[in-house]
Amino acid sequence: MTAGRYAIVREQGEATLAEVLARLAPADLVLVEGFKRDAHPKIDVRGADAEPMAIPEHNIVAIAADAEPADRTLPWFRRDDIAAIADFIAARRG
DSSP states (O other): OOSSOOOOOOOOSOOOHHHHHHHHOSOSOOOOSOOTTSSSOEEEEEOTTOOOOOHHHHTEEEEEESSOOTTOOSOEEETTOHHHHHHHHHHHHO
8 A cells, every 4th residue: 555556455245347446436447356257358367277267258368377378379478477467458458
């Protein structure tokens, strides 16, 4: 937390992504974890033994994983390459 930024953690029942975004407005960029059934673009963050998400079904635009996926068809980043992932997100925002 800084004077210019803060996070809100709230335990409650299930909220929709639209409800969460409404509470954060006006935000230039919101990164969310979860909401995999919503249509927003997603980065599939995979552990070593994780099953990949279905790319078209979940609107996957990139993969972050410890090793390059064998079936790679999307941009891939190492999970700890924060600068490259941030650059990718910034470039997509245009």
